[in-house]
Amino acid sequence: MDETDRKLLKALQQDAQMTAQDLGDYLNLSPSQAGRRRARLEEQGYIRAYAARLDPTRLGLQVQAFVQVQMESQSPESARAFLRLVNFRSEVTSVWTLTGNSDYLMRVYCSDLSALNVLIHEVLLPHPSVARVQSQIVLDHVKQDAPLPTDHG
Incomplete structure (x- = not known):
């Protein structure tokens, strides 16, 4: 990975829809060179996917929360059952799995506080592993x- 690859990755994180022409202009390369670099970085796993960032409020998701879960049992079966849920x-x-008092940290988006309450009290807490x-x-x-960050060396 060289400096041009780092610049390409940085640019794509800002706008994943950049064309080979756009990338070439930004990197001072021909569109075909920029396209080949992008393809190589995709093949090597630096670029895992392209996705759209949606606005949760416009989708009716008014509540974002972080939920920490401490497991009753640390057995592999319990963990698999919880993760399936x-x-x-x-x-x-x-x-995410964590060190410390909690075993998992989850980011959740709910329509309202009532929906968050249902998730916690009717889905998570009743699970036998929680x-x-x-x-x-x-x-x-x-x-x-x-x-x-792509410029860490």
Whole structure:
């Protein structure tokens, strides 16, 4: 990966719809050279996917929350059962495993507080593997998900 590749990745994180012509102009390369570089970075796994960022409020998702889950059991079967559950819940958009008191951190988007309450009290807490659930409701998203740094060396 050279400096031109880093610039290309940075540009695509800002606008994934850039054409080979746009990338070529930005990188001072021909469109075919820029296109080949992009294809190589895709093949090598640097670029995993292209996606649209949607506005949750326009979709009626008024509540964003982070939900921490502490498991009752640390067995592989319990973890698989819990992950099967959250993978089928569309309001759960991200799940991370953690060190510390909580085993999982989830980002969820719900239509309202009532829907969040249902998710916590009727879906997560009744699960036999779950010991404790703690949620934090997002008041304001002051820095949007930023592009990954590409200039770290």
